[in-house]
Amino acid sequence: MSLIKITIDNQTIEVEPGTTILQAARMIGPGVTPPAMCYYSTLETSGGYCRTCLVKVSKGSEKDPRPMPKLVASCRTPVMDGMEVQNYTSEEVKDVRKAVTEFLLINHPIDCPICDQAGECHLQDLSYDRGKSQSRYDYEKRTFDEIDIGPTIKLNMNRCILCYRCVKVADQLTPQRVHGVMNRGWDSEISTYIEGAVNNNFSGNMIDVCPVGALTDRTFRFKSRVWFLKPYDAHRDCPDCAGKAVIWKFGNDIYRVTGRKDQWGEVAEWICNTCRFEKKDLSDWIEEGPRKIDRHSVISQNHYLKGTQFVASPEALPAKELK
Ligand code: SF4
Numbered sequence: 001m002s003l004i005k006i007t008i009d010n011q012t013i014e015v016e017p018g019t020t021i022l023q024a025a026r027m028i029g030p031g032v033t034p035p036a037m038c039y040y041s042t043l044e045t046s047g048g049y050c051r052t053c054l055v056k057v058s059k060g061s062e063k064d065p066r067p068m069p070k071l072v073a074s075c076r077t078p079v080m081d082g083m084e085v086q087n088y089t090s091e092e093v094k095d096v097r098k099a100v101t102e103f104l105l106i107n108h109p110i111d112c113p114i115c116d117q118a119g120e121c122h123l124q125d126l127s128y129d130r131g132k133s134q135s136r137y138d139y140e141k142r143t144f145d146e147i148d149i150g151p152t153i154k155l156n157m158n159r160c161i162l163c164y165r166c167v168k169v170a171d172q173l174t175p176q177r178v179h180g181v182m183n184r185g186w187d188s189e190i191s192t193y194i195e196g197a198v199n200n201n202f203s204g205n206m207i208d209v210c211p212v213g214a215l216t217d218r219t220f221r222f223k224s225r226v227w228f229l230k231p232y233d234a235h236r237d238c239p240d241c242a243g244k245a246v247i248w249k250f251g252n253d254i255y256r257v258t259g260r261k262d263q264w265g266e267v268a269e270w271i272c273n274t275c276r277f278e279k280k281d282l283s284d285w286i287e288e289g290p291r292k293i294d295r296h297s298v299i300s301q302n303h304y305l306k307g308t309q310f311v312a313s314p315e316a317l318p319a320k321e322l323k
């Protein structure tokens with residue numbers, strides 16, 4: 001299969017046909033990669049909901065070099081041979097990303113000081129990097145009561161950005177889907193039928209894929225801020241999953257267990273609920289060593305090892321780290 005050439009922010013790469021602009025950007029590196037709040041590489045049909053990944057196609061292809069008339073969602077647009085794309089080099093893209101961030105925050109409460117996702121929230125990073133310091137929205141925000149989705153997951157619908165990732169996890173990882181997005185438009189909400197429990201052994205992965213604090217771990221809520229904990233790679237023999245996880249410790253206590261995320265914030269291997277919620281004793285796990293946290297966020301500060309960093313934009317990095 002012959003490769004096709006694409007240039008993103010003046011950097012050229014050859015990729016296989018069918019690759020999307022976002023995937024090609026990830027192959028080049030974080031410096032040219034748009035943020036993605038709904039796309040998740042391991043979840044089929046994800047992407048196309050949040051618009052944070054919009055980019056400008058300044059040259060369609062070698063055959064038809066006309067620019068595309070509107071910004072396109074990079075997670076859903078396949079590359080064409082000779083395509084040229086502007087991301088951080090386009091003022092228009094920067095402006096639109098600011099507007100998209102403002103839209104995402106219209107109904108989202110600014111409750112980071114009490115939200116368990118603070119420090120590892122993609123919307124927090126995006127708004128810090130691209131947001132406005134004040135909201136222009138004068139109307140009442142839509143609000144919902146918190147509900148328990150089963151014994152281990154809390155849903156705070158006020159924070160949901162309707163990215164559909166959790167719905168796709170429930171659809172694609174579990175044999176029986178009992179939750180989804182109910183209603184349309186303003187009234188859309190994540191819900192289970194008559195608030196029935198999502199009780200299958202992989203439902204906890206919904207927490208890991210949620211880019212904001214809408215789905216949180218009831219066994220961990222309000223126990224500690226994530227940046228006070230030390231993450232370690234650890235594994236165990238598990239009959240239901242690969243048993244490869246991150247244990248988050250304070251001293252010798254395990255406060256929470258999560259999947260291992262890559263530099264894009266995506267879980268590499270799903271873990272089962274037994275590993276996530278029930279194995280909180282050090283003797284349950286074989287430690288491999290401190291975890292690299294590949295994010296440019298509060299969570300990467302202080303004691304964490306630094307790896308390749310996810311950045312919402314290169315401007316988010318201090319000048320010395322850009323070299
Ligand atoms: S609850 Fe989280 S993962 Fe589910 S749609 Fe809302 S923001 Fe996305």
Ligand code: FES
Nearest residue numbers: 048050051053075
């Ligand atoms: S990541 Fe592309 S639209 Fe959400």
